[in-house]
Amino acid sequence: MVCKGTACHVKGAPQIIEGIERHLGIKEGEVTFDLEYSLESVGCLGCCALAPCAMINEEVESNLTLRDVKRIFSRMKRDSNGEDC
Numbered sequence: 001m002v003c004k005g006t007a008c009h010v011k012g013a014p015q016i017i018e019g020i021e022r023h024l025g026i027k028e029g030e031v032t033f034d035l036e037y038s039l040e041s042v043g044c045l046g047c048c049a050l051a052p053c054a055m056i057n058e059e060v061e062s063n064l065t066l067r068d069v070k071r072i073f074s075r076m077k078r079d080s081n082g083e084d085c
């Protein structure tokens with residue numbers, strides 16, 4: 001769930017959403033074919049000073065960059081495969 005509030009928008013939320021869309025092959029509001037991921041947006045996560053932000057499962061990721069998006073999905077894939085860090 002990517003924040004599209006004003007602070008996050010100004011700090012690059014649209015580029016973060018585009019990066020996630022490219023990575024997952026879905027558009028905002030859609031779910032992946034395997035039902036593993038959904039991509040949604042929200043008005044404000046309440047941590048504007050740390051923009052851009054997203055909530056992934058129960059955790060807030062802040063100061064996101066496109067590099068972070070790749071890192072987060074790599075970590076999630078590794079975790080879902082049951083591998084240690």
Ligand code: FES
Pocket residue numbers: 003004005006007008009043044045046047048049051052053
């Ligand atoms: S605008 Fe994104 S956390 Fe407030």
